[in-house]
Amino acid sequence: MESDMHYIDFTTIVNHAWDAYDSSRPIKSISDISARVSTNHVYKIIFPEGDFVIAKLSYFGKYDHFIEDHSIINVLANNLNTPFNHFLARSLIKGNQLFVHRYKDSLIDAWVVFYNPVTIDQKLPARLNHKQIERLGEEFAAFHKACSRVSNTLPPSSKTLKSDLYHLLDILSTDFGQFEHRLYASVIQEQCERFFTNSDLLRIDKLQKLPVFVDWNIGNFSVTNQTSLFSRWDYDWFRMASRILDFYFLSRIVSDAGDRTVFSYNISTLMEDRFMIFLKAYHRVYPLTETEIRFIPEVYRFFILNYVIKDGRYFFHEIYATKLQKEAYSTYLPSIEKEFNADKLLRALAL
Numbered sequence: 001m002e003s004d005m006h007y008i009d010f011t012t013i014v015n016h017a018w019d020a021y022d023s024s025r026p027i028k029s030i031s032d033i034s035a036r037v038s039t040n041h042v043y044k045i046i047f048p049e050g051d052f053v054i055a056k057l058s059y060f061g062k063y064d065h066f067i068e069d070h071s072i073i074n075v076l077a078n079n080l081n082t083p084f085n086h087f088l089a090r091s092l093i094k095g096n097q098l099f100v101h102r103y104k105d106s107l108i109d110a111w112v113v114f115y116n117p118v119t120i121d122q123k124l125p126a127r128l129n130h131k132q133i134e135r136l137g138e139e140f141a142a143f144h145k146a147c148s149r150v151s152n153t154l155p156p157s158s159k160t161l162k163s164d165l166y167h168l169l170d171i172l173s174t175d176f177g178q179f180e181h182r183l184y185a186s187v188i189q190e191q192c193e194r195f196f197t198n199s200d201l202l203r204i205d206k207l208q209k210l211p212v213f214v215d216w217n218i219g220n221f222s223v224t225n226q227t228s229l230f231s232r233w234d235y236d237w238f239r240m241a242s243r244i245l246d247f248y249f250l251s252r253i254v255s256d257a258g259d260r261t262v263f264s265y266n267i268s269t270l271m272e273d274r275f276m277i278f279l280k281a282y283h284r285v286y287p288l289t290e291t292e293i294r295f296i297p298e299v300y301r302f303f304i305l306n307y308v309i310k311d312g313r314y315f316f317h318e319i320y321a322t323k324l325q326k327e328a329y330s331t332y333l334p335s336i337e338k339e340f341n342a343d344k345l346l347r348a349l350a351l
Helices: 003-007 010-022 063-079 130-153 161-172 175-180 185-202 243-253 267-271 273-285 290-310 318-339 342-348
Strands: 029-032 041-046 052-058 100-104 109-115 210-212 221-223 229-232 239-241
Touching: 010 029, 010 041, 010 052, 010 100, 010 109, 063 100, 063 109, 063 130, 063 210, 130 210, 130 229, 130 243, 130 273, 161 175, 161 185, 161 290, 185 290, 185 318, 210 243, 243 267, 243 273, 243 290, 267 273, 267 290, 267 318, 273 342, 290 318, 290 342
Parallel strands: none
Antiparallel strands: 029 041, 041 052, 052 109, 100 109, 210 239, 221 229
């Protein structure tokens, strides 16, 4: 699919989307500001007066889920109290509804949403010191707590972790799936079954569902000089689920290696002493439970199965997708039982 994308004029799709939104406002210029890791396309639309909006074009996942997620995020952005009332970038509304433009032809089914620009403060350093790690632990705990307070006011969400993995298993039975995953179908089936079994034993359906953004990395949000959360954008992996889904990427932010241009998704960051510092600071503000800690390896398993194996070739550029999927089978999935030790985290939190 990726090779076909070279023949698609994405800028024209964005132009059509803006005409559908407000044809009375001419566009002066459209510039591609996309990250080069992802297949998603992000554009800056500048108007003759000098103001601008951001356009996001996506073509992986499901259209209904795209609308569902952005609708939830917009209500969340509106309902969050201080200090997070201006934290999230808001999508543009037309009339009284979220505006999403759908473009569909023989090559692509793509969706465009527009965002008002969000103010950006400081980018985190590639490697954090201990004080910054503690502050982030406190900040993310406060943010999760704020999200929990408004969760019951949000629109319903149809996605679940299990439904996504059932979708992966369904893909295995298709011609495409049998070709794409022919060497590792049995591994995928086994890992999905482990997730289902362990999740049932932990009774994760009893855990509160919060808005979680999953892919926290230092290119997706900004902070103040005091390491307080300031603004967040880019909602590719948003969902309503346990807050624990955020923790793997948070462990990567605070890891000893820090942010890297060439990256892998090793489980080892969850075992670092630096992550224990983060967890303890988080736990003081918004206490975690033993069940949630024991759910962490299953969240990691889900992340690898869903976002690397199932959606990897739709989200990451081919060179990254190939690398990450190869590592998923050789390293990531085998490491879960070998390297993760829940007792270390439980001792750190005195649970």
